[in-house]
Amino acid sequence: MTRHTSMLQAIPLALAMVNLATPGALADTPDDVTFDVFRNGSPFGEHRVEFSERPDGRMEVEIDIGLRVGFGPVTVFRYEHESEEVWDGGELVSLTASTLKDGDRTRYALSRDEEGRLISQDGLIEDLVPSSHWSGYMAGLPAVLNTETGEPMDVTxxxxxxxxxxxxxxxxxARRYRMTGSVTVDLWYDAEGRWVGCAFSIRGQNxxxxxxxS
Known part of the structure; x- marks a missing residue:
């Protein structure tokens, strides 16, 4: 593995910290957001977050990330992540995710049971804010739910x-927040709490x- 490839493969870890305003009421469906993503100033892909209201009144959030580095027709790095969140007011009801990384596809799903607990195929999940970023985070929050793995992730x-x-x-x-864990990620939110920016550096990749x- 070359050093260049190793640096690229570390980027998904930071993206999991990227999913800040205080999480607010979700009575109104937010506006969709689409980001153009740049790596060291060059186009790298896009990250889309789309919102819709379901017939039952719950809010559906669809997230699609596609990143690629290539030389002509040859792809040397590809990352794809698709997830769907369902919210009822300010409560996460279910989350499904699929991620392609290093040529491998991983999937997981979690949902609330009749007692209101978050459950995955592996059992009980800690009730944490997903790391999909659009809903924001409270300063001082000690952990979030990694939306790539479905597992808790300690942060500052x-x-x-x-x-x-x-x-x-x-x-x-915009108000700037910093999330520090395995990688340090800066996030920006406008006066309405809309996610409007993100930046991080990892192994020489900005x-x-x-x-x-906007």
């Missing part, structure tokens, strides 16, 4: 205050999310 979350961030429509004001439309 700091509120870094107001900042300015570049989007596809220009600079906007990854930046730029909101396509």
């Amino acid at each position: 979350i700091e509120d870094l205050g107001m900042d300015r961030i570049e989007t596809g429509s220009g600079l906007i004001d 990854i930046v999310y730029r909101l396509r439309d």
